[in-house]
Amino acid sequence: MSPFGAAIAARILDEAEWRPEPVSGARLLVRALEREGVRHVFGYPGGAIMPVYDALPGSSLQHILVRHEQGAALAADAYGRVTGEPGVCLATSGPGATNLVTGIANAFMDSVPMVAITGQVASPLMGTDAFQEVDIFGITLPIVKHSFVVRRSADIPAVVAEAFALARGGRPGPVLIDLPKDMGVMVAGPAEPAARVELAPPVDGQALAQANALIAAARRPVLYVGGGVAIARAERSLRGFAERNGLPTVATLKGLGAIPTDHPLFLGMLGMHGSHAANIAVDECDLLICVGARFDDRATGKLDSFAPNARVIHLDRDPAEIGKLRRACVGVAGDIGAALDRLSARPDAVAWRERCGRNMRSTAPRYDAPGNGVYAPALLRDLSKAAGDRAIFTCDVGQHQMWVAQHCRFSRPQAHLTSAGLGTMGYGVPAGIGALLADPDATVITVTGDGSIMMNIQELATVRRYRLPLKILLLDNSQLGMVRQWQELFFAENFSEVDLSDNPDFAEVARAFGIEAFTIDHRDEVSGAIERLLRTEGPILCHVRIDSRENVWPLVPPNSSNVQMLERTW
Amino acid sequence: MSARVGIEFVPIEGALVRLLGLIERRGFEVRGVRMAERPCGRSATLSVDVSPRDPGRRLDVLEQQLRRLHGVQDITMPTAKAPA
Numbered sequence A: 001m002s003p004f005g006a007a008i009a010a011r012i013l014d015e016a017e018w019r020p021e022p023v024s025g026a027r028l029l030v031r032a033l034e035r036e037g038v039r040h041v042f043g044y045p046g047g048a049i050m051p052v053y054d055a056l057p058g059s060s061l062q063h064i065l066v067r068h069e070q071g072a073a074l075a076a077d078a079y080g081r082v083t084g085e086p087g088v089c090l091a092t093s094g095p096g097a098t099n100l101v102t103g104i105a106n107a108f109m110d111s112v113p114m115v116a117i118t119g120q121v122a123s124p125l126m127g128t129d130a131f132q133e134v135d136i137f138g139i140t141l142p143i144v145k146h147s148f149v150v151r152r153s154a155d156i157p158a159v160v161a162e163a164f165a166l167a168r169g170g171r172p173g174p175v176l177i178d179l180p181k182d183m184g185v186m187v188a189g190p191a192e193p194a195a196r197v198e199l200a201p202p203v204d205g206q207a208l209a210q211a212n213a214l215i216a217a218a219r220r221p222v223l224y225v226g227g228g229v230a231i232a233r234a235e236r237s238l239r240g241f242a243e244r245n246g247l248p249t250v251a252t253l254k255g256l257g258a259i260p261t262d263h264p265l266f267l268g269m270l271g272m273h274g275s276h277a278a279n280i281a282v283d284e285c286d287l288l289i290c291v292g293a294r295f296d297d298r299a300t301g302k303l304d305s306f307a308p309n310a311r312v313i314h315l316d317r318d319p320a321e322i323g324k325l326r327r328a329c330v331g332v333a334g335d336i337g338a339a340l341d342r343l344s345a346r347p348d349a350v351a352w353r354e355r356c357g358r359n360m361r362s363t364a365p366r367y368d369a370p371g372n373g374v375y376a377p378a379l380l381r382d383l384s385k386a387a388g389d390r391a392i393f394t395c396d397v398g399q400h401q402m403w404v405a406q407h408c409r410f411s412r413p414q415a416h417l418t419s420a421g422l423g424t425m426g427y428g429v430p431a432g433i434g435a436l437l438a439d440p441d442a443t444v445i446t447v448t449g450d451g452s453i454m455m456n457i458q459e460l461a462t463v464r465r466y467r468l469p470l471k472i473l474l475l476d477n478s479q480l481g482m483v484r485q486w487q488e489l490f491f492a493e494n495f496s497e498v499d500l501s502d503n504p505d506f507a508e509v510a511r512a513f514g515i516e517a518f519t520i521d522h523r524d525e526v527s528g529a530i531e532r533l534l535r536t537e538g539p540i541l542c543h544v545r546i547d548s549r550e551n552v553w554p555l556v557p558p559n560s561s562n563v564q565m566l567e568r569t570w
Numbered sequence B: 001m002s003a004r005v006g007i008e009f010v011p012i013e014g015a016l017v018r019l020l021g022l023i024e025r026r027g028f029e030v031r032g033v034r035m036a037e038r039p040c041g042r043s044a045t046l047s048v049d050v051s052p053r054d055p056g057r058r059l060d061v062l063e064q065q066l067r068r069l070h071g072v073q074d075i076t077m078p079t080a081k082a083p084a
């Protein structure tokens, strides 16, 4: 326990002469989770974590039994994104713990609050290569915000409180608690917790004044928005700032929805699969106001030629992001919403705004693809329109993920759950599970590919078990499409290990899991399919056969400037 | 050319590997390490000689990344040191 925690605990004990009844460490853990307001825990049992499973029945926690620990971590990730509170996942030691790793890394890369709890072999066995012992603390060091090994049962409440405070505070992220088996079994009188709250550094008034001066002087300003806005729940401040100052706005993959994607100031996603209008605006701007984004290479293309004529204002909750990849003329670290509310300079940018708007209209995506096959971008556009504002899209990774980003509309960032930083195939279905448990009234739609769905297909059993009304749209091109596209364009059509034409019949597979399913492959079936997907009350999978040669456009080739966009040919 | 970074931190479990691991992962070579035995219950001070693996690695960025680790209390940044 931190010295601070110990002092407070001692004070509470003195003041109330409180004599807690000794209970097992596992029960302390469960109580501590309850105290944090946790309602759902995603997990999978096994030897070292059995004391915790023993303490679960009778608690207020609903345990969601997944079919692979990666599913637990990814579902917890989505739960964290939707609620803003740490999602919790639970696994046993050894393989259970290592199976969590991808999900923990996913949460780390996208700054998602998560608490991962792993069983560990008993303390005296640690370091002896005992059965199912792995050093999960060591394995996850680079992908957690912090981690704990519980060394005294009595510390459990304090460790849990601190883990939650760290996971949700500041720039959120995953925190690991490794619980040796004896710590769960041992009986202890707990010391009560007192967790530290990570306060945002006060916003620097002088920096804000400098930022206002730069904005006032700009003639071609662009607002570049990332996932940090959603994390700070600062959408309203962002929108007010954009509208007050009339700023053409572009977003990263994670920033989509921070300003509604059909807002007149919004030019689209920037970067590798960004819109023409967004990439051109960034290239031509004289001031780039970066809010909660991190100049990720997928967004910037070749960094040296990114926004080449722009001065940069960078707002972020995490001071370590400011100036990390691109030097900022003005950096403002701290509470993004508070900073945005104090920025107002009304630049003279009418002509620029009109130019951006014209460019946006003249380069808007086309949906009149030749042929009778299903054109995925048009299907997604129509589905998103029909599903409305209560929809949450969870995506897998590949071409279909980019189509969702390009063609669906989002009026809030929590409506688009995507594995942005890590690009984890297999995210979609577990994320759908997490999203539905976090927001049961939402229409949750998972868009997946024939490659990605196989990475966590076992979670269809979880969907079925809890009767979650997940709507799964499987875009099947019989290929690892995104890799095939790159081989076509950058590896001289040397198609290597991307053919999936021996896929199983996915509708049959879904039905075998007890999930309603159907297949379409013609354009004239699309509207009926959308209707059926949205009308069906239980879980449903719509399997869509699409052209295996379809590509995602525009595309900025790797290591190129964002203005070197390759465009579709029809 | 290496630079000496001073790190004052709470010596909780894993703190040392976390600190040194971060320095290496963020693109710096660890050229030297010093840490005196600490009085019980006090914070510890680590001094690390680091050198960037390529010209793109900046010490000011490393400083911020170290500062955000839980338990890090202060960082002192270098006085440049002559090559060994």
Ligand SMILES: Cc1ncc(C[n+]2csc(CCOP(=O)(O)OP(=O)(O)O)c2C)c(N)n1
Pocket (backbone or CB within 6 Å): A396, A397, A398, A399, A400, A401, A423, A424, A425, A426, A448, A449, A450, A451, A452, A453, A455, A475, A477, A479, A480, A481, A482, A483
């Ligand atoms: C776990 C994992 N393994 C490999 C990759 C590399 N990868 C990125 S996209 C992709 C193809 C995805 O295929 P599919 O799910 O069918 O989607 P499509 O691109 O065809 O829409 C691969 C293999 C990854 N992102 N994640």
